[in-house]
Amino acid sequence: MEYFMMPTDKIPSLQHFKKTEKDVIGGLCSLANIPLSPETAQDQERRIRREIANSNERRRMQSINAGFQSLKTVLPHTDGEKLSKAAILQQTSDYIFALEQEKTQLLAQNNQLKRFIQEFSGSSPKRRRAEEKDEGIGSPDTLEEEKVEEVRREMLELRQQLDKERSARLQLEEQVLASPAPPAPTRHPTVIVPAPTLTQQPHHHVTVVTMSPSVHTSTVSTSRQNLDTIVQAIQHIERAQERRASAEEEQRRAVIVSPAHVAMDTACSDTDTDTEAEDCSMN
DNA sequence: TCATCACCGCTATGAGGGAT
DNA sequence: ATCCCTCATAGCGGTGATGA
Structure with a gap:
């Protein structure tokens, strides 16, 4: 108002x-x-x-x-673009949904990284070995190797996920460039994410949102x-x-x-x- | 070129609610 | 009770895009 x-x-x-x-x-x-x-x-x-x-x-x-x-x-990406009021409402809704997805994704990644840091930096190798001795669990070398292997797997997964995101984004950008006037109301480079479900794994569907420069120049x-x-x-x-x-x-x-x-x-x-x-x- | 459609702005009107 | 404001809705005319 x-x-x-x-x-x-x-x-x-x-x-x-x-x-x-x-x-x-x-x-x-x-x-x-x-x-x-x-x-x-x-x-x-x-x-x-x-x-x-x-x-x-x-x-x-x-x-x-x-x-x-x-x-x-x-x-994002609506500078100079003609949009009806209905389209503005629709795109805003889509955009908010995409941002929420991105937020969820980033939070999940953040938690994962925190766990890594806690596991491998929080306690020194000496202390970990002492703890393992006290508990009498297997050989320390085997455990260490298992953890390293686990981290390697995680990193591999993350890398694959990143590659997927990149290719999806490239594909979408190509689509946007190839089709001069798409009929769909959403023309900004937002990877369409599936409708949210309760069982959804946060990092299986990735949203890539390219922020518009207008976001940074809101005052202007x-x-x-x-x-x-x-x-x-x-x-x-x-x-x-x-x-x-x-x-x-x-x-x-x-x-x-x-x-x-x-x-x-x-x-x-x-x-x-x-x-x-x-x-x-x-x- | 013309008809059609979608979108938009403006005006008129009435309902609902808060202020006096 | 009355006034005023806000909101919703309908109707009308203008305009631009689009297809026949």
């Missing part, structure tokens, strides 16, 4: 709208010698309320869109996002001003054609917006 929030002291109050609107309407009506009927005032009030609601709704939509933009910048993205929002707002105001100008032109023409007939719908009664209300109040 904080994506596009104006400071509350800068949001014009309803009273402000009422006052400025009444001033403008009253001024125009007095210029045209038209009495301001109660019905018109009611209509005006309704219209003002509607405009405020529209403005609020617009701001809400902008905040939602800012959220989507924010999500998009976090997604945020600033850019703010800029975008401002640019959008300016564009919105410009469009509204264009519409208003043309409306004014029409109104002027109408006045020239029949001076007695002054349109009640003033220049400030366009469908836009809070900013315009301020403009009108300043005029």
